[in-house]
Amino acid sequence: MNAQTETLIAAAAIPFAVPTSRWDDAVAAKLGPAELLLYRSNLLGSDLTVTNFGGGNTSAKLEEMDPLTGEPVEVLWVKGSGGDIGSMKIDGFATLYQAKLLGLEAHYAGPQDDDKMVGFLPHCTFNLNCRAASIDTPLHSLLPFAHVDHVHPDAIIALAASSGGEAATKEIWGGRIGWLPWKRPGYTLGVMLRDFVKANPGVEGVMLAGHGIICWADSAKACYEHTVRLIADAAGYLNARLAEKPAFGGRKVAPNPDRAKIAADLMPRLRGFMTGARNKLGHFSDDAEALEFVGSVDFERLAALGTSCPDHFLRTKIAPLTLDPSRLQDDDYLARKIAGYRDLYAAYYERCKRPNSPAMRDSNPVVVLVPGVGRITFATDKTTARLAGEFYGNAINVMRGAEAIGDYIALDEQEAFDIEYWLLEEAKLQRMPAPRPLVGKIALVTGGAGGIGAASAARLLREGACVVLADRAADAVEDVRAGFARQFGNDVVRAAVCDVTDEAQVQAAFDVAAREFGGLDILVANAGIASSAPLEETTVDLWNRNYDVLAQGYFLTSRSAWPLMKRMKEQGGASVVFIGSKNGVAAATNASAYASAKAAANHLARCLALEGAPFGIRVNTVNPDAVIKGSKIWDGDWRKERAGAHGIDSGKELEEHYRQRSMLKRDVLPEDIAEAVYFLASDMSAKSTGNMINVDAGNAQAFTR
Template sequence: METITAPAAPLKSAPALTFAVPTSRWDDSVAASLSPAQLLLYRSNLLGSDLTVTNFGGGNTSAKLEEVDPLTGETVEVLWVKGSGGDIGSMKLDGFATLYQDKLLGLEQHYGGPDDDDKMVGYLPHCTFNLNGRAASIDTPLHSLLPFAHVDHVHPDAIIALAASSGGEAATQAIWGGRIGWLAWKRPGYTLGVQLRDFVAANPGVEGVMLAGHGIICWADSAKACYEHTVELIADAAAYLNAGLAGKPAFGGAAYETAGDRAAIAADLMPRLRGLMTGARRKVGHYSDDAEALEFVNSADFQRLADLGTSCPDHFLRTKIAPLTLDPARLHDDAYLAQKIADYRDLYAAYYERCKRPNSPAMRDANPVVVLVPGIGRITFATDKTTARLAGEFYGNAINVMRGAEAIGDYIALDEQEAFDIEYWLLEEAKLQRMPAPKPLVGRVALVTGGAGGIGAASAARLMAEGACVVLADRDGAVVEDVRAGFARQFGKDVVRSVVCDVTDEAQVAEAFAVAAREFGGLDILVANAGIASSAPIEETTIALWNRNYDVLAQGYFLTSRAAWPLLKAMKEQGGTSVVFIGSKNGVAAATNASAYASAKAAANHLARCLALEGAPHGIRVNVVNPDAVIKGSRIWDGDWRKERAGAHGIDTGKELEEHYRQRSMLKRDVLPGDIAEAVYFLAGDQSAKSTGNMINVDAGNAQAFTR
């Protein structure tokens, strides 16, 4: 690892950030009407929705409940336990696996020792109760082998800080006396369940057990008591760590200053890093300059601790063995960035070769997930935005763990071989292989101008439906925010952003693309769609009207393309990028009383052809979709354009105009925003990877617009 040079002059250090101390959120009035299974869900959701208690997807809960066996009619004991891959904060009842408790206890006859851990997982489906298809978690034995009705296993930051510190065992004794035990590190599985059961049997007064490097497990006789016991233990750990941190700077104190323009620096840096992370799939980025990230990357101990890597398996699986660190003084040096990425991949490959087993899966993507930059913060990359965001949050958890662990001793990272055995666990590989194939545009970022309009919104929706992240750019801030909010409900808030952008304003255009870079890491697809329409005889066409058409339809396309160009060029080694201009039938066919509009559209179409020539060496494809008479759902037709075009054709402005255009077409069909969106999707994706400089007419057939 390269040593990052800190400023020579000492910097003033702020006191260390502290751990949040959770309190009970249990509401007896809510719990009173719930069934035993619903109480388990209520308890689980309360725990999982409090990030001081557990992080996304982390932890598991269980209850041993009496159920009627549908086959025999007898009452049997059933273990309800969080299913594999679920999130206790958002799960529903169908997120629990249900298993016969007596069958789970009977599995021990098949257990011959630690080498049988993977084999034991294969027996879990045979214990399924009532044909429940939810797969049981690898942690199921921790719950089934304990003789308690209600069990919680969580790994919040305050707990992992104890579990990952050389002073953790002594701190556990100091905080709880003998009430909470301590078990040395053991990978999750049946063997850990047996060790835990035997420890509890040998220590009958114990109320919970700290699992080194892993978390805490505790129990009680009721759902409420179990929940409050869990929260109380976390609060105890947080208070103890806060006392150790009081009045002291974290991580050896500050060694770097926070950059005032860090968001702009991140927007410049992320696309260049993203372009270097070649592999099977493109990456999406996530940037954070939260307090935890800045406290860590600006500290004197930053490099030492970053090199150690993460500790908790929950963190590690999201963040890789260690982050990539960058020298903030060399961020504008493309050769330096390329070398750092190459070095990281070499280090990862060497780690794989050192640790692989005879039956290990093939090496996966060797690119870094977490990138740390003093003064700037934390950047994470993954194949989709949600995974990138969660990786960043998990590394934020790891930072908290390191801070707490160092306050009471030395931070202990996960052993390299143990880390590898978890990352390349055959059971984890099997889970990855069961995942559905990603959608075609996962990992791609699009920006759509005029994104609040009919064609723009339809195009954005089509791209998001295929997995893309989208920035909606529109001059109407209120409307574009409403569209964004609707898409967030439909596709998830991670994948869509909105920005106010008048395409005739150079500064607003630049900021729109900075948003794409900062929020998602760059750009793969530009849909230049923002437009206006006007109609007037040449004698009534004013200079202002003429300029307005050319400002939006020609200069606006030029400004957006020019701003997009460096972001698009950065992705050359990843298979290239795509620009789609939304043109018009009038760009190739003359129109009565529309000289300003039609000629501006023709200028944009020719600009696309010029850009196709210029972009080809950089893998940038540029194509045009020419719609005609997209009336339904189009904002352009809400204003004077409808009246003006009706007047030009000598017809009524209502349904008669729509019928006129339908009958004028060769196919006698309406053209809708969704029809244009289909053409946009085709030109944006790999199915048109060998097409550039082309026009697709989506006009229900108009011989006058046939390209020649």
């Protein structure tokens, strides 16, 4: 064993974060009972050391005025189905008559009635609240306490998913926290919990094996601080054990310093092999947890076991796909690994399905783990892919802690299947709205900070695409990205500083699309300049500048897009949209450099349409004319130059000139060009390639035929 290996193996395990109270009495003093529940919930959910996204639920039993009788009545306020306690608002709580909830036991005859009991919850709704109650509602209603928290932070689940967890629970809390064996969430678990508390009146909380912890108190503040203390106790205990030995048996593979570049190369190839109804989007993580796990001695053994907590499992599937880092350049190997995973998933479905199970869902892997590189996750939208990665990060933490005190215990396969294909979960999936047309698509827009580029990006984002904005103006493109992030969400938009005449910058921009989203489906080649000068005043520099941006720039971006797009042949192909110009098909006075460069780009598009067709790559062109409003090209000398060419004033006269010159007498706006871009990028034009669409309000000189 060499010195480097000894150092790596001896490296300290990543410790669990230890939460502390963030309760602010000054804030709480201004809040009513329901608002205090929301405050407590948001504090818990916004701290990822306390619970993960969408995980956990909180409740309070509050006195309300019955709208029918006018009499005071006890109402259970509990986090509604599908909510996230960290970001929810007051309308995220379900409200139910507590007396009616307690009366539901008359309908319960045993564990076989769990699903039936869920159907009774809407009948207990208070004040016509439309928020659906979650499956965990009985855990709160059947306990006699005013305030109840149920959370599943990593440190707690590490105890709950370890063969040494029950003994550790007794050692940490000396009997103040009880232990219940694994039981799927539902009414039966609520009954088990209530009966345990009755039999152990001094208990302050209960560990639910494989699931999390539930605890209670008489006030919102006391309940919050009790929850935080319990998590801190668990984290401190595990950290002491982790300090005694390296995590996961020690390190076997060191992080690769080129892992970001490797991910950018690997993700599009994996994505291309993932067949299905919709394209996949990827998310890459090389955080410390992922690198520690995938580089460890015990990595393969533990990865094969899958996850333990239902929340983790629903996001990450039965198990991850693991890859040999020495074979990442072998497409045959990658194709076999993806196909093999689908076969394994189908076999799992066949082994575990019930007579009434829903049809098998997507069998592609969600989580892909690569030693030395990190964790890659795939889903049909970027947010889900990111969250899947975060949940598997939680699972890694759980495995680390569980192995520190015993053996990690994953979900039983049949239990896992029954959760994944639960009929109630299937009903929830069926109620989800249809995805927008471009969900699962990845676009890159050059000149993304300009008027046409930004408008095109906005149109694609509105229809569900993920977009990389590429522009040489660093501050401007970041401003546009930030605005889109506020409007559409941070997950779906990225920015890359890119001069389309610079080969290295162009390739780096496409690497961003590959690494951040998984590849490319749509290229909008839009970056441009404009110049106007009589032939005798057209310098070689001016001529070259036009050709560098408008011809060579389109060539370089297409060339970098090509290998990414060829990967998508089996997933419906890809689309390239060139932003041309009326001047690319119609001669223009005093604009020989600009017009001929645009014509070159238009012909390049036709050539690429021929080359791309065998790979399902469509290449089409939008020819705008006189897009003045919102266009940065018209902010400079181009406006004066074109006004001079037409012998008019460069102010409002120029806009009126172009409007009147058009056959339809209408302005052409960036948003108009964006509509044509969307049409050509989408499946609405799936059978169109090598075409041009003029968006110029009508110009007979520019008719393409």
